[in-house]
Each structure stands twice: as C-alpha cells, then as structure tokens.
Amino acid sequence: MSHGQRLKQALLGLAGTVVVTATLSLWGCGGNSVSVSDSTQAGAWVWALPANFPTPRVPADNPMSEAKVELGRFLFYDRRLSGNGTQACASCHHQDKAFTDGRALAKGSTGEMHPRNSQGLANVVYNTTLTWANPSLLSLEAQMQVPLFSEAPVELGLNDSNVNEVLNRVKTDARYAALFKAAFPGADQPVTWGNVTRAIATFQRTLISGNSRYDQFLQNKAQLTASEKRGLALFNSEKAECFHCHSGFNFNDQVVHASTQVTDTPFHNTGLYNIGGTGNFPAGNQGLFEITERLADRGKFRAQSLRNVEVTAPYMHDGSMATLEEVLDFYAAGGRNITSGPHAGDGRLNPNKSDLISRIDLTAQDKADLVAFLKTLTDHDFLTNPKLANPFAAP
Ligand code: HEC
Ligand code: HEC
Known part of the structure; x- marks a missing residue:
C-alpha cells in the first residue's frame, strides 16, 4: 500500500468513526428553537437558526466551536491546499452563487474536467448523503477526501508526492499556527490532515440559508x-x-x-x-x-x-x-x-x-x-x- 493510500485509508477511518458516532447519537435532542447549545459546557456553541429549522447533527468527535469555524473558513478559501497551488474549495464553490461555480461541469486544478456540476453548499449540514448520487458518503469529513485526494478526476490534486509538502505550507504559516492552536487547544501537533478536514467540515456546517x-x-x-x-x-x-x-x-x-x-x-x-x-x-x-x-x-x-x-x-x-x-x-x-x-x-x-x-x-x-x-x-x-x-x- 502506498503512503497516499494509507493516508487516505486513515482519513476515511477517521470519517468512518464520525459516521458511526453520528448514527449512535440518536438520543441527541433537538427540535425547533431559535438558538440551541451544542453541548452543556460553558462557552458552548450556540446555533443561530431560523425558527423553522431543526438543530443540525454534529459528529461527537468534531464539536462546533468559533475558533474551528474561523480556521475552516481560511482553509476553505486557501489555494495553497491544492497540489499546484491554483485551487481552493472556494474555486468551485463561490458564495455569491450559493457556493456553486456557474459552470456546467467543474474543472479541477490540473484542468481536468469533472463529469458533474458543482453543488451548492447552502444547508449542506442537513443532507443525509452527499454529492449527486452516492449513498455511502454520509459525513462532510468523509466527502471531503474526494476533492482533496481524488485522482479520477483530479480536483485539488493531493497525492503521494505532494501531500507532505502541502501540509508544510500550512505548518510554516504563522497565522495558521495561531488558528490551529485556538481551534484544537491541547494538541501538541495540531496541524494534521485530520484536523484540516475537521475544521473545513465545521465551517461548512455554518453555511445555513433560511432568510429568503x-x-x-x-x-x-x-x-x-x-x-x-x-x-x-x-x-x-x-x-x-x-x-x-x-x-x-x-x-x-x-x-x-x-x-x-x-x-x-x-x-x-x-x-x-x-x-x-x-x-x-x-x-x-x-x-x-x-x-x-x-x-x-x-x-x-x-x-x-x-x-x-x-x-x-x-x-x-x-x-x-x-x-x-x-x-x-x-x-x-x-x-x-x-x-x-x-x-x-x-x-x-x-x-x-x-x-x-x-x-x-x-x-x-x-x-x-x-x-x-x-x-x-x-x-x-x-x-x-x-x-x-x-x-x-x-x-
Ligand atoms: C421524482 C422526484 C422529483 C420531482 C417530482 C421533481 N423533482 Fe426537481 N429534481 C429532482 C432530482 C432527482 C433532481 C436532480 C436531477 C439530476 O440532476 O439528474 C432535480 C432537479 C431540479 C432542479 C435543478 C436543481 C439544480 O440545482 O440543478 C430544479 C430547479 C427542480 N428540480 C425543480 C422542480 C420543480 C419546479 C418540480 C415540479 C414541477 C420538480 N422539480 C419536481 C427530483 C424531482
Ligand atoms: C474542481 C471543482 C471542485 C473543488 C476544487 C471542490 N469541489 Fe466540492 N463539489 C464539486 C462537484 C463537481 C461536486 C459534485 C460531485 C459529485 O456529485 O460527484 C461537489 C460536491 C461537494 C459537496 C457535496 C454537496 C452536497 O450537497 O451533497 C461538498 C460538501 C463539497 N463539494 C465540498 C467541497 C470542499 C470542502 C472542497 C475543498 C476541500 C471542495 N468541495 C472542492 C466540485 C468541486
């Protein structure tokens, strides 16, 4: 197994855990209310939801926090996260188009065409399965491995030969050092692909649209x-x-x-x-x-x-x-x-x-x-x- 495959499997393992946890947390209470705490701790996350929206489900091992949302926002918009530095998630998901890209078919960082249209991300936290037709992608953490690592078609174009270099771009950036520390307090080495994934997923969970x-x-x-x-x-x-x-x-x-x-x-x-x-x-x-x-x-x-x-x-x-x-x-x-x-x-x-x-x-x-x-x-x-x-x- 190559380094990339092992890495991918480890990440999917992480995402798999997320899925299982999410399934087990059926007892999690929710309901129709305007602001709901994500946990009982002091300083806990408070959702600002439209009155008729239910409380989102969040994986137990990736709780919401302001610091993680802010880190995730930087990473979502950061072109350094692609192999050749040309594309970020936001390159195919533009805010003014409800996070679609205005193209019929998406185009990856190496110019390769994707067979599908970029999807909007409004209220993506509520989707049971992710992408146009894949019943096995059940969490944002799991879905994200596709744009990051897919080789057919290439989207952000991470692979065996560039994955460490790309993470180093993040590790050596002073702003990210502070953002990761705030988002993952207590971790010795917070800059990992697992935490990159967690932060971007957390940002995506805040893409709530209900004020039309x-x-x-x-x-x-x-x-x-x-x-x-x-x-x-x-x-x-x-x-x-x-x-x-x-x-x-x-x-x-x-x-x-x-x-x-x-x-x-x-x-x-x-x-x-x-x-x-x-x-x-x-x-x-x-x-x-x-x-x-x-x-x-x-x-x-x-x-x-x-x-x-x-x-x-x-x-x-x-x-x-x-x-x-x-x-x-x-x-x-x-x-x-x-x-x-x-x-x-x-x-x-x-x-x-x-x-x-x-x-x-x-x-x-x-x-x-x-x-x-x-x-x-x-x-x-x-x-x-x-x-x-x-x-x-x-x-
Ligand atoms: C049987 C279920 C079903 C019904 C009924 C249905 N839709 Fe859809 N709709 C879909 C599916 C599935 C897609 C995506 C299809 C695809 O891309 O192949 C879709 C796509 C769309 C889209 C494009 C969304 C996008 O972002 O690309 C619009 C707009 C839409 N439907 C509007 C309507 C309207 C208006 C009606 C009633 C006249 C309707 N739909 C009835 C299932 C349905
Ligand atoms: C090259 C363009 C491109 C890039 C870069 C890209 N996406 Fe996408 N995104 C797409 C396309 C195309 C789809 C639909 C994929 C499919 O159906 O197979 C999609 C689907 C999604 C979905 C599923 C939405 C839903 O409603 O189920 C999410 C979530 C998502 N992307 C997040 C991201 C994140 C996070 C990144 C960065 C790590 C990213 N995307 C990078 C083009 C892109």
Missing part, C-alpha cells in the same frame, strides 16, 4: 406577489408534484438532523436521458448505478435543494439546463426528448423514470408563476454574509 423572502413570508415579515403565491400553490399541488421530492424546510427529500430517528435516502430518475431507448444515461454519469451497479438505478440522482436556485445555474447533475424556464419546460413535458446527437433518445420513456414525473398541463403563466416562486427562495444575506466570505480578501 419566502422565509420572511412564512414569518409574516414580507409579502409575496400574486404570481409568486400561485407558483407556491402549484409547487405544493398534486398537479405539479414538485413538493414530493423537493419537500420540507430545505426543499429536498434527504434530510438528517439532531433528532432524526430513521433516515431515508431516495434517489430519482427524472427522465433526462434514455440513450437509444436503452434506459442509459451518458457513460460515466449514470448516477446511483455507478455505486450499486443495479440496472434499475441508472439515471437516479439525489433531489437537489432548491434554496437559492435562482443563482445556481446551470442546472442538473451535468449542468445540461441553462435556465429555470428550461427546467420547467422539461418537467411539463414529463422528461427530455433528445432528437439528435450521441445522447439521442426519449427520456420521457426512460424505464427507470419516477412515477412522480409525467406530463403536466402547465400554461405559460403557470410556468412563469413557478419560476417566480422559485426566485423567492434566494437568500441575499447568505450570498453576501461577510462571515462566510473569503477571509484573505478582508480589509
């Missing part, structure tokens, strides 16, 4: 227009069916929090492709199938949260839809019929398509109303909150 005009409307602090209200009603109707998969406070159907007892991890085929009528999606992008290898899982992906969807274009796992209008035309048709080119095939007839996706009679006004409603989910505070912004750019 829609949220203010729920709290009687803002009005929606007649068109937005019609869109909201349609969204929650059995006619349009959107709410089945984009449900609850986070507009998705894979949610975990402190008091979750049983987790459900549905993935759906929405009829985007049906290459040559075989049920296939483009090679290398077959969704859940890539992990389970079950034919019926071809084309199944996790329903994305729709919070801030106005600023996360282009859409879908492969960025193949440019606008929300295009997305609505697709749902109205009950799938996508591609008539020419290498991906030709009628997605409406995909044998794995969800029963909840079928032709919907939507007028042009209905579609405009739905788009207007989706745009009420934009949270401008979240997109501009200085606490989530690049600390290196701060005056």
Whole structure:
C-alpha cells in the first residue's frame, strides 16, 4: 500500500468513526428553537437558526466551536491546499452563487474536467448523503477526501508526492499556527490532515440559508406577489408534484438532523436521458448505478435543494439546463426528448423514470408563476454574509 493510500485509508477511518458516532447519537435532542447549545459546557456553541429549522447533527468527535469555524473558513478559501497551488474549495464553490461555480461541469486544478456540476453548499449540514448520487458518503469529513485526494478526476490534486509538502505550507504559516492552536487547544501537533478536514467540515456546517423572502413570508415579515403565491400553490399541488421530492424546510427529500430517528435516502430518475431507448444515461454519469451497479438505478440522482436556485445555474447533475424556464419546460413535458446527437433518445420513456414525473398541463403563466416562486427562495444575506466570505480578501 502506498503512503497516499494509507493516508487516505486513515482519513476515511477517521470519517468512518464520525459516521458511526453520528448514527449512535440518536438520543441527541433537538427540535425547533431559535438558538440551541451544542453541548452543556460553558462557552458552548450556540446555533443561530431560523425558527423553522431543526438543530443540525454534529459528529461527537468534531464539536462546533468559533475558533474551528474561523480556521475552516481560511482553509476553505486557501489555494495553497491544492497540489499546484491554483485551487481552493472556494474555486468551485463561490458564495455569491450559493457556493456553486456557474459552470456546467467543474474543472479541477490540473484542468481536468469533472463529469458533474458543482453543488451548492447552502444547508449542506442537513443532507443525509452527499454529492449527486452516492449513498455511502454520509459525513462532510468523509466527502471531503474526494476533492482533496481524488485522482479520477483530479480536483485539488493531493497525492503521494505532494501531500507532505502541502501540509508544510500550512505548518510554516504563522497565522495558521495561531488558528490551529485556538481551534484544537491541547494538541501538541495540531496541524494534521485530520484536523484540516475537521475544521473545513465545521465551517461548512455554518453555511445555513433560511432568510429568503419566502422565509420572511412564512414569518409574516414580507409579502409575496400574486404570481409568486400561485407558483407556491402549484409547487405544493398534486398537479405539479414538485413538493414530493423537493419537500420540507430545505426543499429536498434527504434530510438528517439532531433528532432524526430513521433516515431515508431516495434517489430519482427524472427522465433526462434514455440513450437509444436503452434506459442509459451518458457513460460515466449514470448516477446511483455507478455505486450499486443495479440496472434499475441508472439515471437516479439525489433531489437537489432548491434554496437559492435562482443563482445556481446551470442546472442538473451535468449542468445540461441553462435556465429555470428550461427546467420547467422539461418537467411539463414529463422528461427530455433528445432528437439528435450521441445522447439521442426519449427520456420521457426512460424505464427507470419516477412515477412522480409525467406530463403536466402547465400554461405559460403557470410556468412563469413557478419560476417566480422559485426566485423567492434566494437568500441575499447568505450570498453576501461577510462571515462566510473569503477571509484573505478582508480589509
Ligand atoms: C474542481 C471543482 C471542485 C473543488 C476544487 C471542490 N469541489 Fe466540492 N463539489 C464539486 C462537484 C463537481 C461536486 C459534485 C460531485 C459529485 O456529485 O460527484 C461537489 C460536491 C461537494 C459537496 C457535496 C454537496 C452536497 O450537497 O451533497 C461538498 C460538501 C463539497 N463539494 C465540498 C467541497 C470542499 C470542502 C472542497 C475543498 C476541500 C471542495 N468541495 C472542492 C466540485 C468541486
Ligand atoms: C421524482 C422526484 C422529483 C420531482 C417530482 C421533481 N423533482 Fe426537481 N429534481 C429532482 C432530482 C432527482 C433532481 C436532480 C436531477 C439530476 O440532476 O439528474 C432535480 C432537479 C431540479 C432542479 C435543478 C436543481 C439544480 O440545482 O440543478 C430544479 C430547479 C427542480 N428540480 C425543480 C422542480 C420543480 C419546479 C418540480 C415540479 C414541477 C420538480 N422539480 C419536481 C427530483 C424531482
């Protein structure tokens, strides 16, 4: 086993522990309250949550702290964390785009193309599984090993030959010495990959978005227009069916929090492709199938949260839809019929398509109303909150 493989395994071991701990802490209490302590100790972390948001679940061996959040923020924005020094997490996750990157497909630090669209990170702490279609990535700590160490495709490009050098860039930086000491008090050598991972995960857990005009409307602090209200009603109707998969406070159907007892991890085929009528999606992008290898899982992906969807274009796992209008035309048709080119095939007839996706009679006004409603989910505070912004750019 190479050094890199051992390292990766050790890190995944760490993340594995996190997963187990999280599963065992089912007794952890939570509920709907505005501020909830993470532990009973003095000086404990206090969440600032919207009233209708549940308390997030946090791994027992990586408790929240202000110092860890601040360290994690620096690391998230630090390009020195990639092998060749060109990319940080933030290179593909921009705050003003709800932590997406505006590209159809992500591009790694060595120029290699990723087969998928960069995901938004708003409320990522509540996702049961992480990424577009991987039922085995259950913690932010575990997920992070992918952008750090993946070799196919390369994202940040850490490997056997550069991993020590990259950690040294952090170790020899005076600011980091102080930040790590504050975040991991008592540790002799706090600058480790395990602690880098813990700090970035802790920062990501603070990416909470719940102050959109829609949220203010729920709290009687803002009005929606007649068109937005019609869109909201349609969204929650059995006619349009959107709410089945984009449900609850986070507009998705894979949610975990402190008091979750049983987790459900549905993935759906929405009829985007049906290459040559075989049920296939483009090679290398077959969704859940890539992990389970079950034919019926071809084309199944996790329903994305729709919070801030106005600023996360282009859409879908492969960025193949440019606008929300295009997305609505697709749902109205009950799938996508591609008539020419290498991906030709009628997605409406995909044998794995969800029963909840079928032709919907939507007028042009209905579609405009739905788009207007989706745009009420934009949270401008979240997109501009200085606490989530690049600390290196701060005056
Ligand atoms: C090269 C661009 C790129 C870089 C760099 C990158 N990401 Fe991502 N990120 C993506 C893509 C693409 C996905 C979707 C991956 C998939 O579905 O396979 C993603 C998904 C995620 C997710 C899952 C979100 C969800 O809703 O499940 C998290 C969390 C995440 N990234 C965090 C990070 C962190 C932390 C870093 C830095 C250590 C990072 N990313 C670096 C492109 C990138
Ligand atoms: C059967 C479950 C299901 C239903 C019903 C459903 N969606 Fe989706 N939605 C998904 C899944 C899964 C994805 C991701 C698909 C992919 O990328 O392959 C998605 C993606 C989206 C996206 C793109 C999000 C992004 O960030 O790329 C939008 C917007 C959206 N849906 C809106 C709607 C609207 C509006 C409705 C009702 C007309 C609706 N959805 C009904 C499951 C569903």
